[in-house]
Amino acid sequence: KQEVTQIPAALSVPEGxxxxxxxxxxxxxxxxxxWFRQDPGKGLTSLLLIQSSQREQTSGRxxxxxxxxxxxxxxxxxxxxxxxxxxxxxxxxxxxxxxxxGTGTSLTVIP
Amino acid sequence: GAVVSQHPSWVICKxxxxxxxxxxxxxxxxxxxxxxxxxxxQSLMLMATSNEGSKATYEQGVEKDKFLINHASLTLSTxxxxxxxxxxxxxxxxxxxxGASSPLHFGNGTRLTVT
Numbered sequence: 001k002q003e004v005t006q007i008p009a010a011l012s013v014p015e016g017x018x019x020x021x022x023x024x025x026x027x028x029x030x031x032x033x034x035w036f037r038q039d040p041g042k043g044l045t046s047l048l049l050i051q052s053s054q055r056e057q058t059s060g061r062x063x064x065x066x067x068x069x070x071x072x073x074x075x076x077x078x079x080x081x082x083x084x085x086x087x088x089x090x091x092x093x094x095x096x097x098x099x100x101x102g103t104g105t106s107l108t109v110i111p
Numbered sequence: 112g113a114v115v116s117q118h119p120s121w122v123i124c125k126x127x128x129x130x131x132x133x134x135x136x137x138x139x140x141x142x143x144x145x146x147x148x149x150x151x152x153q154s155l156m157l158m159a160t161s162n163e164g165s166k167a168t169y170e171q172g173v174e175k176d177k178f179l180i181n182h183a184s185l186t187l188s189t190x191x192x193x194x195x196x197x198x199x200x201x202x203x204x205x206x207x208x209x210g211a212s213s214p215l216h217f218g219n220g221t222r223l224t225v226t
Contacts, residue, residue: 034215043204044217103154
């Protein structure tokens with residue numbers, strides 16, 4: 001069974017700082033990987049989707065990379081803002097149908 | 112972008128009653144929908160996967176007779192919590208996608224409180 005780990009569990013940074021969130025998975029035979037953010041009491045908002053054949057995806061200040069062989073993905077957030085404060089989750093799909101979620105990284109950006 | 116609407120956003124019900132939660136894909140056809148449960152400060156726990164027109168596939172430990180899932184159309188799936196008990200109180204979230212290579216989109220969740 002695929003196991004997904006996210007480190008760190010919590011992160012606090014001053015506004016403007018660049019930061020990296022990490023996601024690791026045990027089975028490298030993945031179909032795709034997706035990053036989400038979740039605000040308290042809300043559902044998940046999709047940030048970036050990386051197919052297994054891709055190395056990275058970018059959207060605005062966000063850049064996600066994928067290294068299947070090492071079982072790792074990183075989410076890079078540039079010039080962090082207080083509005084980026086949320087829990088960030090990565091989800092790995094091994095078959096295109098079943099998704100395995102990490103436990104998330106709780107990010108706080110201090111004004 | 113793709114939108115998934117989940118309704119209601121919160122519900123309070125008495126023990127023994129049933130509650131239905133709806134999940135709709137508003138601007139795309141969802142071949143597959145997923146239902147999750149989330150406990151405070153924990154990640155999502157997949158309850159079941161439903162494909163349009165077929166029976167849902169439940170994860171181990173999830174009672175299919177208690178959590179009834181119907182995916183009658185390509186834009187609507189429902190989760191009915193039958194004979195709810197206080198331990199069923201939780202945050203339920205649905206997600207949907209158009210195909211295996213498509214992004215997964217989530218509803219805003221339903222906070223269920225059983226008194």
